[in-house]
Amino acid sequence: MTNIPPSSANLRGAVDLSSLVRPPAPPAGAPSAGAAVPSLVVDGTDANFTGILDLSQTVPVVVELYVGAPSATLTRIITEYAGRFVLATVDAAANPQLQQAFHATAAPTVAAVIGGRPIALYEGELPEADVRQVLEQLATLAAQNGVTGTVSPTEPGAAPEPVEEPLPPHHQEAYDAIAAGDYDTAIAEYKTAIAQDPRDRLAVAGLAQVSLLARLGTATAADIRSAAAAAPTDLAAQLAVADLDVSGGHLEDAFARLLDLFPTLDAAGKDRVRTRLLDYFEIAGVDDPRVVAARRRLTTLLY
Secondary structure, eight states, X not given: OOBOOOOGGGGSSSOOHHHHHSOOOOOTTOOOTTEEESXXXXXXXXXXXXXXXXXXXXXXXXXXXXXXXXOHHHHHHHHHTTTSOEEEEEXXXXXXXXXXXXXXXSSSEEEEEETTEEEEEEESOOOHHHHHHHHHHHHHHHHHTTOOOOEEEOOTTSSOOOOOOOOOHHHHHHHHHHHTTOXXXXXXXXXXXXXXXXXXXXXXXXXXXXXXXXXHTTOOHHHHHHHHHHOXXXXXXXXXXXXXXXXXXXXXXXXXXXXXXXXXXXXXXXXXXXXXXXXHHHHHOTTOHHHHHHHHHHHHHHO
16 A cells, blocks of 8 residues: 555645645544444545545545446445445546546556545455455554544435635635646745735645645656666755655655755755755644654754
8 A cells, every 4th residue: 555646636626735745633523433424435526525535534535436336345345344434436537636636547446545645555356355454454554543433324414514614815726726737826826825924834835735746747757766766966856756755645755865865965955955845844744753853853964
């Protein structure tokens, strides 16, 4: 099981990049252990996936991107777990944002979301015993990340659909621009939000996230990694592969790569690495233990 890297379609109505690198704080009124949901099997769409991300703070959500019809076997197995998992079935053809976000190139593609973080599971049909083994591993991983709740299905209509809070204007403009692949506009909107309120931490993190996406551009992961392997002392190549690692949720790899390189650089290079690491810290969240460790090491190297 591996993290699925984000795409430009991830940031609104699908998978938020911030959710790929840190579990967001549960919103007010988020489900708790034993919470009620309309069903253990829900239809996932580009429009409602933000709510599914919220649900993954309580219980692991298995995501099946299918063509034609969902897997009856997977649906039955999830139901038998009696609330330890929720299954979100996604018609891949009708939901291109989610298809792109989960890199679904086979049918079915089965993934999961734990605490807002996507986890790749498998592609194609598996024997029932193998599916159960994957789910048991998923439950263990969820417990390690503090996602240990359960849910119970309710009668239809028992609970109203939660209404999502509107975003501040510049944040909304930025999200819309990201969805359209217009990173320059998104960057400008976040910078405007920060100029209006320098304490807007969400805007600061959003700016770091979209700047990372803009830097990755259209380059393939294979090309970025090949360039970095061919030039281990080239700062630009190492920064690019660090961006790729962060986009996939591999923060420790990105931190280690840049911090190992740091002592060999001149003053200008060290400043570039320090600035990039500060961006990564904003994306991951200052309380993330990986950030705490990396910040401590950076401080040691600086002084």
